[in-house]
Amino acid sequence: MICAIIKIMQKNQKITLADVAEAANVSPITVSRALRSPDKVSPKARDRIERAIAQLGYVPNPAARALASGRTDVIGVIIPSVSNNVFAEVMRGMYDALSGSGLTVQLATTGYSPLAEEHLIRVFLTQQPSGLILAGHDQSPAARDLLARANCPIVQVMEVGPKPIDVAVGLSHHDGAFLAARHLIERGYRAPAFLGAQMDPRSQRRLAGFRAAMREAGLAEVTQVVTTPEPSSVSMGCRLFADLIAHHPQIDAVLCNNDDLALGVLFEAQRRNLSIPDRLGICGFNDLEMMEAAQPPITSVQTDRYGMGQLAIAQIRDRLEGRGHPAGTSIDLGFALQIRDSTGGWRG
Amino acid sequence: MICAIIKIMQKNQKITLADVAEAANVSPITVSRALRSPDKVSPKARDRIERAIAQLGYVPNPAARALASGRTDVIGVIIPSVSNNVFAEVMRGMYDALSGSGLTVQLATTGYSPLAEEHLIRVFLTQQPSGLILAGHDQSPAARDLLARANCPIVQVMEVGPKPIDVAVGLSHHDGAFLAARHLIERGYRAPAFLGAQMDPRSQRRLAGFRAAMREAGLAEVTQVVTTPEPSSVSMGCRLFADLIAHHPQIDAVLCNNDDLALGVLFEAQRRNLSIPDRLGICGFNDLEMMEAAQPPITSVQTDRYGMGQLAIAQIRDRLEGRGHPAGTSIDLGFALQIRDSTGGWRG
């Protein structure tokens, strides 16, 4: 075996499965099997093969594997944007859940364009992916059509909705915002406003939840809503709030579409010496780590973004192994309103 | 052509290059050429081929392409962690620079482990990538060895250092921190401290820059340094600062390893009613968007993370087209100290 290995190394070329086979003195197909389903190869052969692989530093060629098998071991992930820190946590969950699976994530971004999403879905699907992960439920009809025909697990993350294409993992943004808005009302705020940037579908549903709570409380009339299609940021929170308070000084609380905005509102309110939570209540969405650290700590709707990513990958892995939830399942990870000082704190 | 297309569609199978060829009434190889180098195909044929591609919805199979050509159109990107918001901006720059190139990014994370990095480099390199992007200059000797032998462009991002493997795009973290520390001294702070979490090599160099400035000012004796290997976060900033001020109440300024920590320091100082910038100066690193929005706005060392990502991809694209900088080039994107109220503000 040693001399076989030396001979092969001397070729100084890419090490292929055939080289490993030669070194281990078996046929290529046996090496392939040892890699794919080790239990179908005798321990003796397996041992020799493993040793040969280690000594030659063999790494399988995924292109050849994909071509021959028609599968790719690639999970396509289509999200609106990489710089949205909400997705960063989701991605982290995915990468962690991937480990040891031989699967790879292929990330693509739509820039919040449904057409771009449709195109990416089309491209991914022709590539025979092991799975597809999409953000949200608002795929175009054509895209849903493509996806319905797909023969790989499809997970919609971020949100649960009425009709998952296959499996959905997320939460109800409507309900989260509804609960947060109701909390503001319970705390005695009588003129809450909604601040939103980058009004994607999930933001729209949060807004709807806010409105529903206001209607319920008979406050629909006094409610103010300020939104912008521009990306969300802390400075945007400052600007939107400055705009809001300039035109509607009677506002006494703000439900923010996300935590970046909430932090901006906090800063801007501090600049204007509006005392929090007495003069102004602030509530965010997502509960980024910094909400609790802020001064005062900011109330927010906690979402399990890391868990969403993890679970999405886990679902696909389960499916590939014949387990997992059936098509049509929604997994609601829920949310938890984290009540902090910015809305008056916890009153047992 | 129409009836050829109908015939092909009826097979209801994957559309291959051969199908396109049949529909366009040319040989497969001509279709391949039309895709790869359109100028080598007559306009007439090209037109028919393009029409056939559109009507059939043909998408090339990258696995087959990779196998046949020995190239993959994949750029491997190896970074420590996806949840570090510094890398999010870099990634955004990369994705933007990728558009229209047919190239794809394959992201992998090391979890700050040099061994994991070495393994990933090995795996990526055997895959014949179009390029490789690495974070920093601290690859293991074995990894550098592998990389030196690689026959694809390699870009080290985040940092410029003495001996780039191929091309480096970044800045001097030492100098950035040095300048920031000197600024604190110029502002009259006489007992500055350094706060650091997740002390990766770049953080170490920032610390070195801080120390150099302190020595220069003859303040090495009074200097305090608090670090932790744990991940950086706003709450970690609160905790580290609480720890620091408890043991060393004489501290009058803090240079933070990054902006998360700086924000945490701001919040914690506010909780303790330490007035900023009079009782305490705060300086961050990276200049995340929220630094300017904070109350008071926080001084920070601005870095062009988006530009780094963009330039890294642009370098690889240039190289693939035979242009671009020669091996051994370092591109220093520099930094800019953004002086704000948290260190006393700008004094012309």
Place this chain on the structure above:
DNA sequence: CATCATGATGACAGCGCTGTCATTCGTCAA
């Protein structure tokens, strides 16, 4: 001892595309 089931292994072809040549065709100068 013959028969069969079982597990282990191998031969063969082909996945979809592209590199390398060879061939065809039209065009122009001699």
Place this chain on the structure above:
DNA sequence: TTGACGAATGACAGCGCTGTCATCATGATG
């Protein structure tokens, strides 16, 4: 009209691996 030349196109083989089926050795069974 002929030959030479370049542009356009095609034939062929093979990239590295795996699915399918066939083969072989082994031990269990009656």
